[in-house]
Amino acid sequence: MTDVRHEQPVVTFTGLDHAALAARTRRWGWLHYARYRQASEGPFLVTALMLAIGNPILYLAAMGLGLGSIVQADVSGVSYLHFVAPGLLVATVATTGAQFGTWPIFGGFKWIRNYLAAQATPLEPGQMAQGETLAIGVRLFVQAAIFWVIGLAFGAWPGGWSLLAIPIATVAALAMFTPLMAYSATLEEEGLHFNFVQRLIIMPMFLFAGTFFPLESMPIYLQWVGWVSPMWHGTQLARMASFGLAVPPWLVGVHVVFLLACIVGGQVWAHRTFTRRLVR
Amino acid sequence: MPVIQAQNLTKKFGDFTAVDGISFEVAPGESFGLLGPNGAGKSTTMRMIGGTSLRTSGSLTVLGLDPEERGPEVRASLGVVPQQDSLDEELRARDNLIVYGRYFGLPRAYLETKADELLEFAQLTEKAKAKVNALSGGMKRRLTIARGLVNEPRILLLDEPTTGLDPQARHILWDRLFRLKEQGVTLVITTHFMDEAEQLCDRLVVIDHGKIVAEGSPQALIREYSTREVVEVRFGSARNAAMEAELRGMAERIEVLPDRILLYARDGEGLLEQISRRGLNPLTSLVRRSSLEDVFLRLTGRSLID
């Protein structure tokens, strides 16, 4: 018996145009990376869906109905449920965004090594960071949409404009995500960094986001914590959209600019930290 | 024209010089080896070739391009098998190949066919649907090697490719790498296995502390740095050192290792006879031909696997 395999070439060479491939990656690499990130979330889809559905049910039931039954007075001119729902949407989605910016990024350098794999290809570090933002953005958008749909069942939205809370929450979440992603790419060791981030940055940003009560009811010397929290800016915008919270136009501008500045600034910073981490 | 050309290539990490002014060229279709003890600077050199480590000084071109400036263009033609696997453990074996191929901008239809071919190459067809974390260490290694071929590379960088492979898998891989070479792929290989270097490399450099200490074909290096034969004798670890004085002068060169003594001579059998005539009875003795291991020992004072 002869071994047929021996006569065949091991791998066929079809004459790929490597220069064209490099050009395509330079143009579309970020998208290719985003696709990977989505594929890598595949195995966790069911868990993610359960959380995305369970979270709003729990929060809306506990805060909207439970706490709402005690808070009889209108808040900002609307029922407590209507007041709290946009805040809860933004806070939940933004918290998820913040989480995506910590362990998964750190783990990508340290354990899963997906960035190190990609690094051996024409993909560049900055494109990986862009791909992360795109994939996570889509993921957060879906989560926000699920929240909104569940809110319907609770009667949490007074009108159709509340739909805008979905993109607003996504933007607020990305404003948390990109700077944290940039920071996480600088960490070599686990240590206590993320505990610190969680307790001293994310948590206060949540507590001072005006989710459960208007930020203005805080003493003025504490309100600055809300001002630097993307969650608060997002919550304000979501409330405007949902029940028409009165916000002066200049302040609307501040909210929008602040969120976009966080995203862009974080992304530029991530470009640098990813490059520093991967090319040395 | 050489496909890789390095001139005084230097890499410092802070004050520490990992690669210290090395110069070499690799011709198209050649199989080029980088040998050296742990920490010699082999992987760092590989990374500079891929443009994922920035050189401190010197010049480097890969396929005529500077990998630091034209990284994506260089890496599009490069197959990289890193020393440490970087597979996505949560994805299936086949999906790992496809996802990786997507990074090169390769179309899905091409990748569907390619992935099956590469799984065959790695003898992992049955494991196509298995998650990577369910593969054995050697299987992961084979998958990593196959993955490096997804873009039909012109140059394949193999950083200790066979670490963790069983002897059979290792021989099959040698055979396949040999045939890739016949298909025109340039191979750049680091390894701690001398038999592998002798089998695979047309030419190699020995690096120590970031410097090239010897260069040539395996045969030429053996001729230059070793004798034709080697006698290995053991007197038991307690007595080896004491016997050195007795044996000195009998061989062209003598090397005392913790567990045995190596005596370098043109005529091994003759030397062994001489030893027993002197009444120095080793517990065990062995005459063999010189290998790259001996060259390595001579040049770096260390064994390849240290």
Ligand SMILES: Nc1ncnc2c1ncn2[C@@H]1O[C@H](COP(=O)(O)OP(=O)(O)OP(=O)(O)O)[C@@H](O)[C@H]1O
């Ligand atoms: N990122 C880094 N920062 C600091 N030092 C580094 C870095 N990478 C490598 N080194 C140092 O550079 C030297 C060469 O490392 P390299 O990985 O190139 O060795 P090697 O020849 O591949 O060794 P091995 O056979 O163990 O794989 C080592 O002393 C290592 O500690």
Ligand SMILES: [Mg+2]
């Ligand atoms: Mg190495």
